[in-house]
Amino acid sequence: MATNVVLGPELKKLERQLKRMSKGFLKIDMKSNLPKPPPAPMETDHPLDILRFPCCKETVKVARHDHHFCIICGTEIDMTISESKKVFLSHKGVDKEYVIDFKKSLALLGYDPWLDEDAMPAGTPLERGLLQGMQDSCGVVFFITPSFKDEGFLQSEVDYAIAEKRTKGNKFAIIALQFVDKDGNTGEIPQLLKTYVWKKPKSPLEALREVVRALPVMPGTVDWREEITGVVTLPKTKSTSTELSDEAKAILKAAVAGDGRLMHVKYRRGEDIQAGGKPMIPDKDSRTIARWVGGLEDLRRRRYVKDLGHKGEVFEVTREGFDAADELTDDSLTETSNV
CATH class of the missing domain: 1.10.10 (Arc Repressor Mutant, subunit A)
Structure with missing residues (x-):
């Protein structure tokens, strides 16, 4: 350690001084067989992620990559899919206020709904923003009202959703909800979505139940609110100490x-x-x-x-x-x- 920290820099300094003194008349080259400095030991507070492998219930602290292998059994875990837990809400612009109510309800239940108006900052290319939103999600909910037409950006969302379903399999859900307006008009299911099961809820509450039932991720743990005193509350994340x-x-x-x-x-x-x-x-x-x-x-x-x-x-x-x-x-x- 002393050789690398002290002697190495001094030799470099001496080399620079000799070259400066030669003024170009002499070619001076210094070579050293000093080993390369070993990597510094990792500090406990290094900003790493705590990952849990479900196959062997093993928890590790590691720098996140796209793919990780369980240190016990070697099972490969695709972290790009593991972290895709948003819920993409696809809708026509005129139905935004109606969909916002679903967004608020899903967020209250512990889900992470994706809605274009607040998920994409100003200046984001719309096509790219929609694709990224779909890739970050574990499911998409199509609000098929009479205003929903399979054209333009909605057509792109359908194509993106089918592509994600092929990639992620049962880790991605396509949820089509068909609504009827007050005049009795029914939304038309896009041709590409007819190969998937769709529901025709009779009320917004029934529609919300269908969404929760179909998603591959579960809502948060039911427990007492933090401001309620005199009760025992569960930790927000599963304790790893009990696995010791x-x-x-x-x-x-x-x-x-x-x-x-x-x-x-x-x-x-x-x-x-x-x-x-x-x-x-x-x-x-x-x-x-x-x-x-x-x-x-x-x-x-x-x-x-x-x-x-x-x-x-x-x-x-x-x-x-x-x-x-x-x-x-x-x-x-x-x-x-x-x-």
Whole structure:
């Protein structure tokens, strides 16, 4: 580290000075066999995303890419589809006020409705904005009123929706709602949408139910409002601390109860983990040691602890680790003898 940080820049500085002194009469070239600087260790507060793989229920903190592979089973997850959870509301301009009521109701239920008037900033090319909105969505709702005509931009929205359905499969829903106006006129289903099931709701409330029932994503968790005191509320996101092994929970709990540090000691006859100043591995059985070392690795993988010396010997509980420990209760830990 000292060679790369101190000696490397000094050699570069010397090279520049010699070239300046030669004034072009001499060709000076310096070569060094110094290794390239190693990448800096990643800080706990690095702006990474917390991703959860549903296949193995594994949670990791990682820089987001279009595709990720589960670190347990290797299943490929398409993040571009995983994050496409908006609800595209397709309508004719004259029906906008009617559709805005649906937008407000869907938003109140926890969905993220996409409506062109507020989803596209001024100056956005309309075709490109519509395509991006469709790609960011998990479903499209076509409000087919007597004013709805399969032409112009509406025709583009139908084409975009069918393309997304082919790409995303059951992760994208095409929902066609056929409405009747007060004079008895009925909206005409576009030819390309006739291959999909459409509904003819008798009221706006029935139409809303059909939308919620058909979408591939669920609304938010029903719980008490934050301003209501004296009741227990659920966390907005699923707790990851409950997915920790019993050994990992015990290590984290002991470390937080002490000075927030723990050690992993290896010696000739085995290994030991000390958290909060007390030994954690109850016996020298290789199976027991493997379970407790696995618990420590679980904490490292979730970034609940960080390696202070980068040798896997001394660790410190991170901010995420303290938050996870706060979720743990004594009842969530089994006795060491039972692990």
